[in-house]
Structure formats: structure tokens, C-alpha cells
Amino acid sequence: MRPRLLKGEPNPGTDPAHYSGHVMNFSNPPAAPSEQADAAADHAPWPDPDTVRTMHRHIIDWFTWNARDLPWRAPDRTPWQVMVSEFMLQQTPVVRVLPQWKRWMQLWPEPSDLASATTGDAVREWGRLGYPRRALRLHAAAVAIVERHGGEVPSDYDELLALPGVGSYTAAAVSVFAFGDRQTVIDTNIRRVQARAISGKALPSKGLTAAETRLAESLMPDDDATAVRWNIAVMELGALVCTAKSPRCDICPVLDQCAWVAAGRPEPEYVPRGQAWKGTDRQARGAMMAVLREATEPVPPEALLSPERTAWKGAPHAMEQLRAIGAPGDQLERCLEGLVRDALASRDPEGRVTLPG
DNA sequence: GACCCGTGGCT
DNA sequence: TAGCCAAGGGT
Structure with a gap:
């Protein structure tokens, strides 16, 4: 080495x-x-x-x-500090990365520290940096660093x-x-x-x-x-x-x-193709992830699938954001399935939705 | 190569 | 205001 x-x-x-x-x-x-x-x-x-x-x-x-x-x-x-910064800086401006990076370095100063945490913790502490799959991949990278490289x-x-x-x-x-x-x-x-x-x-x-x-x-x-x-x-x-x-x-x-x-x-x-946002799955997924991050208890699936008709108080601010989108139920269903498939969310034995871990 | 994946500041 | 854009990676 x-x-x-x-x-x-x-x-x-x-x-x-x-x-x-x-x-x-x-x-x-x-x-x-x-x-x-x-x-x-x-x-x-x-x-x-x-x-x-x-x-x-x-x-x-x-x-x-x-x-x-x-x-x-x-x-x-x-090197770990550099690696975390590079993950966070993927498609994300420096000003938004700074506070989150400091938080992560306090929580998980070494790869082994992050590897010992749950992926749900990683996703929650990712906050609003965006592209939360990066948090999953960074966690997986930490696990691989421990397994293959002695934690270095x-x-x-x-x-x-x-x-x-x-x-x-x-x-x-x-x-x-x-x-x-x-x-x-x-x-x-x-x-x-x-x-x-x-x-x-x-x-x-x-x-x-x-x-x-x-x-x-x-x-x-x-x-x-x-x-x-x-x-x-x-x-x-x-x-x-x-x-x-x-x-x-x-x-x-x-x-x-x-x-x-x-x-x-x-x-x-050429004219760069703009990134569509309104009405996209990405917007809906983002809003659902915000609910899961804010939630202090497992989320009833109907809160995510019919947000405008479900009075669930577990994540008031994020629920309001989700309602504001007005996404159709079939889109929300598809998005929830996608989040679970991507391991960004999981279902507990009762079918309620949580961050994984 | 095209497309998908979040978020918020800036113009 | 609506769109543009940011230290990419995976499929």
C-alpha cells in the first residue's frame, strides 16, 4: 500500500x-x-x-x-473526508454540501463508522442534498472498504x-x-x-x-x-x-x-435538454422521501399513496409538500414501489413504510 | 447514447 | 416566472 x-x-x-x-x-x-x-x-x-x-x-x-x-x-x-466530499459534490453545489459534510464527519469519522450504521441512518442524515441513492452507495462503499481494504x-x-x-x-x-x-x-x-x-x-x-x-x-x-x-x-x-x-x-x-x-x-x-421536474417521478419520489426522513414512526402506506385524503400527523410539513404536488395515485404507487426496489424505503411486517435498516 | 435519479439558488 | 444548472453514476 x-x-x-x-x-x-x-x-x-x-x-x-x-x-x-x-x-x-x-x-x-x-x-x-x-x-x-x-x-x-x-x-x-x-x-x-x-x-x-x-x-x-x-x-x-x-x-x-x-x-x-x-x-x-x-x-x-x-482520504475518507475527501471521498465523502466527492460523493456529496456529485451534481450538488458546494454551499449545500458544506454543512452536511461536517455533520457526516462528526457522525462517521472513519469508513468503519459509517459501515456500522444502517442505510436508513445514512439516508436520513443525507438530508436534502438530493439523489439519496448516493447515500446508499456511499454506505455500500464504506462496507466494501472495511471488507476489502481493512477500513482504509x-x-x-x-x-x-x-x-x-x-x-x-x-x-x-x-x-x-x-x-x-x-x-x-x-x-x-x-x-x-x-x-x-x-x-x-x-x-x-x-x-x-x-x-x-x-x-x-x-x-x-x-x-x-x-x-x-x-x-x-x-x-x-x-x-x-x-x-x-x-x-x-x-x-x-x-x-x-x-x-x-x-x-x-x-x-x-446544441441546446442542452432541460431537466423536467414538475409532475415527474423524481418530484414525487423526492416528496415521499421527505416524508420518510421526517417521520418519527412508520408511515401508513395510505399516507403516501393518498396524501390528500389521509390525515396522518407523523410528518406534517413533508406531508403538506406531498399533497401540494397532487400526483395521481398510480404514479405514487409506482414511485413507492421504485423506492422499495431501490432500497431507499422498506416495509415493516404491517406494511408500513420506513427508511431501511 | 439516452435516460433516470433530488434539490434549491440564481437569473 | 420558469427554466437553468451543479465536483456523476448506473442502467
């Missing part, structure tokens, strides 16, 4: 002292003809090394002075990837941010910065392409510690400056190198 960051050890992800300054070596990407053609089809001509070196310097310098002070970036953070978050990318709820992004993020490994992190922020600054497009393609991955790998600084810092710096730039809706180009450290700006900020090539 490779050494992990210990308390008090420098944080290669955020400590300026770990940043190797301006001694960054960049090599040209592999020049295999097929890859060149593939890449050229997906973005503007491959960036020249001087431009890339300038971007390295400007973005990392910008990060040095503008990085947010987040607890999962603290010098004494643990693994540092190996493939071992991380094998954990429930850990995909390519989260595996790379934990490798890099918790262990300082050299991995290429690709998230929606990095994809957007790359699309604009390098490829000259307003938005990245709908799905992650192989060419995009190769481009991200080719952009990695040669120096390992600098590469670690590069990942987090580009992500932060995408989160704070190169945002999806109204990018703050006026304060961008690579405005002069940006291919999208140089091209006159062309419009997106």
Missing part, C-alpha cells in the same frame, strides 16, 4: 509550497496519426506547447490566490473505481486530491474550460469523448506535483470563472489564450 497523506503533511492540491513554480515541462502529445486525426475532428488544432505552458502558469497562479478554503482541502484532511480508503485508481458509486471522475478525484497521485481528473468544469480555452467551443459535447480524454491527458504538466495542482486549479476556474451560464471572462487568467474568445464566442452547437 502506498503512503497516504498524514496529519500535518503538505497538501499538494492546495499548498503553494508544493507548487513547483515556473519550472513546468510540457511535452507534445503523442503524434500518432490516428490520434491526431481523431483529436482534430473534435477540437481546434492541437494547442502549441508555449500556449499550454502559459495556461499552466496563469491558471495555477490564479488558483494560488483564489482557491476557496474548503475543509476537504485542509492540510489535515483524510484505497489509493489505487482501479480499487477505487470498483467501489459502489465511484465512477471514473470520483476515482481520479480521490486519487489526486487525497493521495496526490498523478491521474487526469475530468469533470464538467474541466470539460467546459477545455472546450472553450482549447477547442473554441461554448460547451463540451454531450458525452465524454475519447478525444477529449486524450486532450486532457496531453494538457497535464510533466511535473507530478504540478499536475496534481493543475487538476484542481482548472476545476476551480470552471467553478468560479469559466461558468456555464455567465462566464466571468473579465477576470479570467487565460483570457488572452482562450480559443473561444478568439473565435468571437460562438454560440453552443
Whole structure:
């Protein structure tokens, strides 16, 4: 097992002292003809090394002075703290994650602590973060960490990837941010910065392409510690400056190198499909989950299936929300079945509904 | 690749 | 106001 960051050890992800300054070596990407053609089809001509070196310097310098002070970036953070933050940050803004993350770290400071809890506790303490299946997967990951890795978050990318709820992004993020490994992190922020600054497009393609991955790998600084810092710096730039809706180009450290700006900020090539909400199963499931979280006793099924006709006082606020949706009974039935099938809810011997555990 | 899965702040 | 969007993963 490779050494992990210990308390008090420098944080290669955020400590300026770990940043190797301006001694960054960049090599040209592999020049295999097929890859060149593939890449050229997906973005503007491959960036020249001087431009890339300038971007390295400007973005990392910008990060040095503008990085947010987040607890999962603290010098004494643990791999488990990083992993929990990455789960919570999946599709969820930092401001909403912060209080919930602190609560979880108090309740379950080690993977074994969470593994010993019930999945129902995990789902309840997930609160209103959204996508509660993440709580189930994080709990399952904690169990797997105890069973397969002696209760220590693994540092190996493939071992991380094998954990429930850990995909390519989260595996790379934990490798890099918790262990300082050299991995290429690709998230929606990095994809957007790359699309604009390098490829000259307003938005990245709908799905992650192989060419995009190769481009991200080719952009990695040669120096390992600098590469670690590069990942987090580009992500932060995408989160704070190169945002999806109204990018703050006026304060961008690579405005002069940006291919999208140089091209006159062309419009997106497609219109992102909006996320429907009103009347969807997701809305109904969310409201039912709110009832289960708020409930202090098992919930009679009729309270969930006919909320407007059932006077049940066990979760008044959440019940009011559920009634307000006005979802038809068959939809509510389908949703309850789905929640039970997904192990987000369970029935007790009397048929009443509870959080699992 | 398309689609599903929560939630709330922002414009 | 209604829609957009956020450190994705699983199917």
C-alpha cells in the first residue's frame, strides 16, 4: 500500500509550497496519426506547447490566490473526508454540501463508522442534498472498504473505481486530491474550460469523448506535483470563472489564450435538454422521501399513496409538500414501489413504510 | 447514447 | 416566472 497523506503533511492540491513554480515541462502529445486525426475532428488544432505552458502558469497562479478554503482541502484532511466530499459534490453545489459534510464527519469519522450504521441512518442524515441513492452507495462503499481494504480508503485508481458509486471522475478525484497521485481528473468544469480555452467551443459535447480524454491527458504538466495542482486549479476556474451560464471572462487568467474568445464566442452547437421536474417521478419520489426522513414512526402506506385524503400527523410539513404536488395515485404507487426496489424505503411486517435498516 | 435519479439558488 | 444548472453514476 502506498503512503497516504498524514496529519500535518503538505497538501499538494492546495499548498503553494508544493507548487513547483515556473519550472513546468510540457511535452507534445503523442503524434500518432490516428490520434491526431481523431483529436482534430473534435477540437481546434492541437494547442502549441508555449500556449499550454502559459495556461499552466496563469491558471495555477490564479488558483494560488483564489482557491476557496474548503475543509476537504485542509492540510489535515483524510482520504475518507475527501471521498465523502466527492460523493456529496456529485451534481450538488458546494454551499449545500458544506454543512452536511461536517455533520457526516462528526457522525462517521472513519469508513468503519459509517459501515456500522444502517442505510436508513445514512439516508436520513443525507438530508436534502438530493439523489439519496448516493447515500446508499456511499454506505455500500464504506462496507466494501472495511471488507476489502481493512477500513482504509484505497489509493489505487482501479480499487477505487470498483467501489459502489465511484465512477471514473470520483476515482481520479480521490486519487489526486487525497493521495496526490498523478491521474487526469475530468469533470464538467474541466470539460467546459477545455472546450472553450482549447477547442473554441461554448460547451463540451454531450458525452465524454475519447478525444477529449486524450486532450486532457496531453494538457497535464510533466511535473507530478504540478499536475496534481493543475487538476484542481482548472476545476476551480470552471467553478468560479469559466461558468456555464455567465462566464466571468473579465477576470479570467487565460483570457488572452482562450480559443473561444478568439473565435468571437460562438454560440453552443446544441441546446442542452432541460431537466423536467414538475409532475415527474423524481418530484414525487423526492416528496415521499421527505416524508420518510421526517417521520418519527412508520408511515401508513395510505399516507403516501393518498396524501390528500389521509390525515396522518407523523410528518406534517413533508406531508403538506406531498399533497401540494397532487400526483395521481398510480404514479405514487409506482414511485413507492421504485423506492422499495431501490432500497431507499422498506416495509415493516404491517406494511408500513420506513427508511431501511 | 439516452435516460433516470433530488434539490434549491440564481437569473 | 420558469427554466437553468451543479465536483456523476448506473442502467
